[in-house]
Amino acid sequence: xxxxxxxxxxxxxxxxxxxxxxxxxxxxxxxxxxxxxxxxxxxxxxxxxxxxxxxxxxxxxxxxxxxxxxxxxxxxxxxxxxxxxxxxxxxxxxxxxxxxxxxxxxxxxxxxxxxxxxxxxxxxxxxxxxxxxxxxxxxxxxxxxxxxxxxxxxxxxxxxxxxxxxxxxxxxxxxx
Numbered sequence: 001x002x003x004x005x006x007x008x009x010x011x012x013x014x015x016x017x018x019x020x021x022x023x024x025x026x027x028x029x030x031x032x033x034x035x036x037x038x039x040x041x042x043x044x045x046x047x048x049x050x051x052x053x054x055x056x057x058x059x060x061x062x063x064x065x066x067x068x069x070x071x072x073x074x075x076x077x078x079x080x081x082x083x084x085x086x087x088x089x090x091x092x093x094x095x096x097x098x099x100x101x102x103x104x105x106x107x108x109x110x111x112x113x114x115x116x117x118x119x120x121x122x123x124x125x126x127x128x129x130x131x132x133x134x135x136x137x138x139x140x141x142x143x144x145x146x147x148x149x150x151x152x153x154x155x156x157x158x159x160x161x162x163x164x165x166x167x168x169x170x171x172x173x174x175x176x
Contacts, residue, residue: 005091005092005093005095005118006091007045007046007089007090007091008043008046008120008131009045009046010044010045010173010174011042011043011044011045011173011174012042012043012044012131012171012172012173012174013041013042013171013172013174014039014040014041014042014050014169014170014171015130015170015171015172016039016040018170019039019167019168019169019170020035020166020167020168021035021036021039021052021165021166021167021168022034022035022036022165022166022167023035023163023164023165023166024163024164024166025141025159025160025162025163025164026159026160026162027158027159027160028152028156028158032059032159033059034057034058034059034068035057035058036052036053036054036056036057036058036082037056037058038052038053038055038056039051039052039053039056041084041169041171042171042174043089043131043133043171046089047085047086047087047089048084048085048086048089048099048101048133049083049084049085049086050083050084050167051081051082051083051084052081052082052083053080053081054069054074054076054079054080054081054082055069055076055080057069057074072147072148073146073148074105074106074146075106075145078107079105079106079107082103082104082105083103083104084101084102084103084104084112085101085102086099086100086101087100087101087102088100088101091118095117095118095119096115096116096117096118097114097115097116097117097118097133097135098113098114098115099113099114099115099116099133099135100112100113100114101114103139103144105144105145105146106144106145106146107145108143108144108145110139110143110144112137112139113137114135114136114137114165114167115135115136115137116133116134116135116136117132117133117134118131118132118133119131119132120132128172128173129172129173130170130171130172130173131169131170131171132168132169132170132171133167133168133169133171134167134168134169135166135167135168135169136164136165136166136167137164137165138162138163138164138165139162139163139165140161140162140163141159141161141162141163142161146163
């Protein structure tokens with residue numbers, strides 16, 4: 001049995017230089033990866049709230065970026081933001097994390113559970129305090145209205161339904 005570590009109190013903000021938000025989905029015979037470049041988040045007394053700007057999605061093809069922003073996928077014009085709001089953050093003594101909350105994509109909100117790790121540095125190179133959260137969860141994209149797919153000529157589909165979301169956050173204590 002592991003012992004819980006106290007959830008950090010106070011307000012912590014995302015250091016975007018040292019953080020990332022990405023996704024992975026099966027694409028025919030491999031794994032397709034993308035990321036979002038415009039996001040924000042805060043951890044306030046153990047509650048994590050974050051947003052992602054849909055137009056900031058980045059993949060290795062401009063045409064595909066446009067398709068991902070279309071109504072076939074995220075529908076950036078009607079739903080320009082993804083949102084996550086946690087209900088419970090549990091940190092075990094070994095640094096394992098379970099984060100439960102609500103994820104909103106394309107105007108549809110569903111509960112999700114992410115797992116990962118937590119690291120706390122009491123003093124970085126400049127003397128500031130930092131928290132690291134590395135989290136991962138898998139969602140069925142169809143539950144969020146991301147229905148587009150195409151059949152392959154000899155069976156199967158272009159895209160898998162399960163999407164793995166990966167979030168690596170480095171948070172700094174907000175100035176008081």
